[in-house]
Amino acid sequence: xxxxxxxxxxxxxxxxxxxxxxxxxxxxxxxxxxxxxxxxxxxxxxxxxxxxxxxxxxxxxxxxxxxxxxxxxxxxxxxxxxxxxxxxxxxxxxxxxxxxxxxxxxxxxxxxxx
Amino acid sequence: xxxxxxxxxxxxxxxxxxxxxxxxxxxxxxxxxxxxxxxxxxxxxxxxxxxxxxxxxxxxxxxxxxxxxxxxxxxxxxxxxxxxxxxxxxxxxxxxxxxxxxxxxxxx
Numbered sequence: 276x277x278x279x280x281x282x283x284x285x286x287x288x289x290x291x292x293x294x295x296x297x298x299x300x301x302x303x304x305x306x307x308x309x310x311x312x313x314x315x316x317x318x319x320x321x322x323x324x325x326x327x328x329x330x331x332x333x334x335x336x337x338x339x340x341x342x343x344x345x346x347x348x349x350x351x352x353x354x355x356x357x358x359x360x361x362x363x364x365x366x367x368x369x370x371x372x373x374x375x376x377x378x379x380x381x382x383x384x385x386x387x388x389x
Numbered sequence: 390x391x392x393x394x395x396x397x398x399x400x401x402x403x404x405x406x407x408x409x410x411x412x413x414x415x416x417x418x419x420x421x422x423x424x425x426x427x428x429x430x431x432x433x434x435x436x437x438x439x440x441x442x443x444x445x446x447x448x449x450x451x452x453x454x455x456x457x458x459x460x461x462x463x464x465x466x467x468x469x470x471x472x473x474x475x476x477x478x479x480x481x482x483x484x485x486x487x488x489x490x491x492x493x494x495x496x497x
Contacts, residue, residue: 317487
């Protein structure tokens with residue numbers, strides 16, 4: 276079945292450590308997105324990519340980094356510079372980079388600090 | 390910047406209709422979206438409406454759009470306990486701006 280796969284489902288980070296969240300899609304979508312969700316709040320955009328080898332910062336990019344080397348994959352690294360990383364991270368993709376296509380979401384990764 | 394606002398909580402009885410409301414500031418979006426989130430899960434696209442439409446019906450779901458007032462609503466007919474979840478309104482041309490979500494509680 277086509278879809279978006281995020282892994283792992285749960286992740287724990289130690290102080291000073293970088294961690295990477297995986298997002299893979301087999302929908303042949305051009306655009307991919309990373310959002311952060313804090314309890315009782317909506318989603319906030321971290322980074323997005325409209326095409327391979329290109330990405331843009333969202334509203335809360337500080338302390339995060341991404342890469343887009345393949346169309347199917349858009350990993351997110353939470354660096355040690357992100358002082359409050361505990362949140363639910365959601366990856367999404369949409370069909371065409373220059374048109375308004377609905378975004379489809381993965382099941383999320385919950386990141387906690389040890 | 391863009392802003393999307395929703396009421397935080399709605400409680401209805403099973404079998405009643407639910408109406409979830411949303412107001413937004415960005416009028417440039419081509420589409421406006423409703424997503425559903427169940428506990429611990431990602432977001433499920435429920436329905437969306439093209440910005441030049443006033444209404445869209447999809448089985449038990451009816452979306453109403455008032456462009457003049459920048460108001461979007463989602464009506465769920467014959468609400469079931471399985472409809473209990475958080476519902477998000479979202480707008481945007483590429484990256485989306487989301488409301489804070491409305492928690493729908495359905496009482497048996």
